Amino acid sequence: xxHTNVPDPVIKVEDLTIGYGEKVIMRNxxxxxQKGDAFIIMGGSGCGKSTLLKSIIGLQQPLSGKVRYGxxxxxxxEPSEQLSIMRRFGVxxxxxxxxxxxxxxxxxxxxxxxxxxxxxxxxxxxxxxKLALVGLSGYEEFYxxxxxxxxxxxxxxxxAMALDPDILFFDEPSAGLDPLSAKLLxxxxxxxxxxxGATVVMVTHELASIFAVGNNSVFLDREAKTMIAAGDPKxxxxxxxxxxxxxxxxxxEKAAGSASL
Amino acid sequence: xxxxxxxxxxxxxxSREKLKxxxxxxxxxxxxxxxxxxxxxxxxxxxxxxxxxxxRPGITQIAFDTAQLEKWDSSLAALLLKLERECEExxxxxxxxxxxxxxxxxxxxxxxxxxxxWIPPKAQExxxxxxxxxxxxxxxxxxxxxxxxxxxxxxxxxLLGGKAYVRKxxxxxxxxxxxxxxxxxxxxxxxxxxxxxxFVGAMQLKMFGAQIFVADIVGIAMVxxxxxxxxxxxxxxxxxxxxxxxLGIMQTNEEIDALRTMGIPPVxxxxxxxxxxLILMMPLLTLYANLMGILGGYIIGVGMLxxxxxxxxxxxxxxxxxxxxxxxxxHSIVFGVIIAVSGCFRGMRCGRSAAAVGESTTAAVVTxxxxxxxxxxxxTYICQLLGV
Numbered sequence: 106x107x108h109t110n111v112p113d114p115v116i117k118v119e120d121l122t123i124g125y126g127e128k129v130i131m132r133n134x135x136x137x138x139q140k141g142d143a144f145i146i147m148g149g150s151g152c153g154k155s156t157l158l159k160s161i162i163g164l165q166q167p168l169s170g171k172v173r174y175g176x177x178x179x180x181x182x183e184p185s186e187q188l189s190i191m192r193r194f195g196v197x198x199x200x201x202x203x204x205x206x207x208x209x210x211x212x213x214x215x216x217x218x219x220x221x222x223x224x225x226x227x228x229x230x231x232x233x234x235k236l237a238l239v240g241l242s243g244y245e246e247f248y249x250x251x252x253x254x255x256x257x258x259x260x261x262x263x264x265a266m267a268l269d270p271d272i273l274f275f276d277e278p279s280a281g282l283d284p285l286s287a288k289l290l291x292x293x294x295x296x297x298x299x300x301x302g303a304t305v306v307m308v309t310h311e312l313a314s315i316f317a318v319g320n321n322s323v324f325l326d327r328e329a330k331t332m333i334a335a336g337d338p339k340x341x342x343x344x345x346x347x348x349x350x351x352x353x354x355x356x357x358e359k360a361a362g363s364a365s366l
Numbered sequence: 367x368x369x370x371x372x373x374x375x376x377x378x379x380x381s382r383e384k385l386k387x388x389x390x391x392x393x394x395x396x397x398x399x400x401x402x403x404x405x406x407x408x409x410x411x412x413x414x415x416x417x418x419x420x421x422r423p424g425i426t427q428i429a430f431d432t433a434q435l436e437k438w439d440s441s442l443a444a445l446l447l448k449l450e451r452e453c454e455e456x457x458x459x460x461x462x463x464x465x466x467x468x469x470x471x472x473x474x475x476x477x478x479x480x481x482x483x484w485i486p487p488k489a490q491e492x493x494x495x496x497x498x499x500x501x502x503x504x505x506x507x508x509x510x511x512x513x514x515x516x517x518x519x520x521x522x523x524x525l526l527g528g529k530a531y532v533r534k535x536x537x538x539x540x541x542x543x544x545x546x547x548x549x550x551x552x553x554x555x556x557x558x559x560x561x562x563x564x565f566v567g568a569m570q571l572k573m574f575g576a577q578i579f580v581a582d583i584v585g586i587a588m589v590x591x592x593x594x595x596x597x598x599x600x601x602x603x604x605x606x607x608x609x610x611x612x613l614g615i616m617q618t619n620e621e622i623d624a625l626r627t628m629g630i631p632p633v634x635x636x637x638x639x640x641x642x643x644l645i646l647m648m649p650l651l652t653l654y655a656n657l658m659g660i661l662g663g664y665i666i667g668v669g670m671l672x673x674x675x676x677x678x679x680x681x682x683x684x685x686x687x688x689x690x691x692x693x694x695x696x697h698s699i700v701f702g703v704i705i706a707v708s709g710c711f712r713g714m715r716c717g718r719s720a721a722a723v724g725e726s727t728t729a730a731v732v733t734x735x736x737x738x739x740x741x742x743x744x745x746t747y748i749c750q751l752l753g754v
Contacts, residue, residue, distance in 0.1 A: 159623075162627050163626070163627065164623055164626060164627065188629045191627055191628070191629045192629055194627070196623075196624065198620040198623065198624060199620065200619055200620065202619055202620035202621050202623065202624040203621070203624075204616075204621050204624070204625075205615075205616070205619070205621065206536065206539075215628070215630070219531060219628065219629070219630060220629075264624075
C-alpha cells in the first residue's frame with residue numbers, strides 16, 4: 106500500500122473543538138499519534154472521550170479544528186479521499202456493533218467483499234483465519250445474538266482487522282467484561298497489533314487497560330473542557346503534578362484524602 | 367389504606383407509638399424514636415415534628431433517644447434528612463449522638479453525595495420559547511428529510527450504475543418478509559372489507575331491487591382505491607414500523623456507525639433494498655387484496671342476496687374498467703414509496719435509547735398513515751382533473 110511512506114505522525118489533532126450544536130464539550134485539543142503508538146484517550150465518564158473518537162474516525166464533524174491523517178485534513182477532504190482514509194482503519198465499537206442480520210463469518214467477510222477482488226474461497230479462508238486469531242473458530246455460522254458479550258467483542262475485533270488496517274480504534278473495549286476477560290482482550294489486542302504493526306488508539310477509563318496497553322495518552326477533563334495532561338500513562342502516574350490526573354490514575358487513593366467509608 | 371392496615375392488625379396511628387417527645391431542657395426538643403421503622407410500615411409525617419418545634423418558640427436544639435428503636439431502614443434516614451434541612455433553615459442545631467451508628471453513617475453518605483454531585487435545576491423554558499424551539503425543530507426535521515431523500519436518490523443512481531452495495535440475500539429476505547409473509551393478514555382484512563362493502567351496499571340496493579349492482583360497488587371501490595388504501599395501512603403498521611424499529615436498533619447498537627466507518631453508505635446497504643422491495647411488493651399485494659375483496663363481495667352476493675354466481679362474475683368484469691386498475695396500481699406504488707421512506711427515515715434518525723426506538727416506530731406509523739390519506743386525496747383530485 107502506498108501510505109506506508111507517510112511521515113510521522115500518523116494522526117495529528119490540531120485545535121480541535123467538539124460538541125453538539127452550540128454546546129462545546131472539549132476545546133483546544135492538540136496531540137499527535139505516532140506510528141506504532143498504543144495511544145489512550147482517557148478521562149472520567151461523560152467527559153467527551155467517545156465524542157472525540159467519533160470526530161477522529163469521521164462520524165461526527167468537529168465544530169472547528171483539524172484532524173490530519175498524514176498530510177490530509179480529514180474533514181476538509183473530498184468524500185472519496187475520506188473513504189480511502191477510512192479504509193485504512195478498523196474500529197471496534199463498545200458493544201461490538203456486529204451487523205445483527207449477518208453471521209460472524211459474513212460480518213468479517215463484508216469489508217473484504219467490499220474492497221477486494223478476492224474469490225469467495227479466498228475470502229472464506231481469510232475469514233476463518235481472522236476468527237481463529239480471536240479464538241472464535243467454529244463460530245462462523247453463529248449470529249451475533251447467539252454468542253456472549255465477550256465473544257461479540259472479539260468477533261468485532263476480527264471484523265476490525267479484516268482488511269489488515271494501519272490504525273485500530275477501540276471504544277471502551279473492556280466495558281462490560283469481567284476483569285479476566287478484559288485482560289485477555291487487552292493481551293489479544295496488544296499481540297495482534299504487534300504482529301500486524303498497527304497503531305492503536307483506545308478510548309478507555311479502565312486503569313488496568315491504560316497501564317497494560319498504553320505508551321502514550323491524553324487526559325480529558327470535563328470541567329476544564331480540554332486535555333489537562335498528555336504522555337505515557339506510567340510516567341504521568343509518577344510525574345504528574347495535577348491532582349485530577351493522579352486521583353484518576355490511583356482511583357482516588359492518592360492526593361484525594363476523601364471518603365472515609 | 368387505613369382499612370387495610372386495620373385488617374393487618376396494625377395500630378391505626380403507628381406514629382403515636384413510634385414517636386414521642388419531651389423537653390429535657392428549655393431550649394431542647396428530644397425525639398424518642400421506638401419500635402419498627404420500616405418503609406413498608408410507613409413513617410409519621412415531618413409536620414408532626416415541625417409542629418412540636420413551633421409549639422415552643424424557644425427551641426434551638428434537637429436530640430434523639432433511640433433506646434427503644436428496634437428495626438430501621440432508609441425511611442428513618444429519609445425523615446431525618448428532611449428534618450435536618452428544615453432545622454438548617456430555622457437555625458436549630460441537631461445532635462446526632464442519640465442515633466444508632468448505622469443511621470449516622472447513612473446520613474453522612476446522603477449529605478456527601480448531595481454536596482458533590484449537585485446539579486443546577488433545569489430551567490423550564492417559557493411558553494413562547496417552547497413554541498419557537500418546536501418551530502426550529504420542524505425546520506431541522508424537514509432539512510434532514512430532504513437530505514435523506516437526496517441521499518436515497520444518489521444511492522439509487524449508484525444502483526443503476528451497478529455501484530451500490532446491495533446484498534442479494536438481504537434483498538430477497540426483505541422481499542419475503544414484506545411480501546409473502548403479509549399474505550395472511552392482507553387476505554383476512556380484504557375479504558372482510560369486501561364483505562362489509564357488499565353488505566352496506568346491499569341494504570340500500572335491495573330497496574330498489576337492484577342487488578346485482580353490489581358487484582359494481584365492491585369491484586370498483588376495491589380496485590380503484592380501497593384495496594390500495596387497506597394494503598397501505600396494513601403495510602404501514604406491519605412493515606413501516608418494522609423498518610423503523612430495525613434501523614433504530616441498529617442505530618442504537620452502533621451498527622450503522624460501523625457501516626459508515628467501513629466506507630459502506632448505510633443508505634445503500636440498509637435503506638435501498640427496503641425501499642425497492644416494498645415498491646415492488648405493494649402493487650402485487652394490492653392486486654391480491656383486490657381479488658380478495660371481490661371474493662368477499664361474491665360471498666355476500668351469492669350467499670345472502672341469492673344472486674347467480676356467473677352473473678355476479680360477469681357484472682364485476684363489466685363494471686371494472688382498465689383505468690380503475692391503473693389508478694389503483696398508481697396508488698399502491700405511491701404508498702409503497704411513502705411507507706418505506708417514512709419507516710427508514712425515522713429509523714435512521716433514531717436516538718440511542720430504547721425509548722427513542724419506540725418513538726421512531728410510532729412516528730413512522732403516524733407519518734405513514736397520514737401521508738397515505740393525504741396522497742389519496744391528491745391522487746383523487748388529479749384523476750378528477752384528468753377525467754380518468
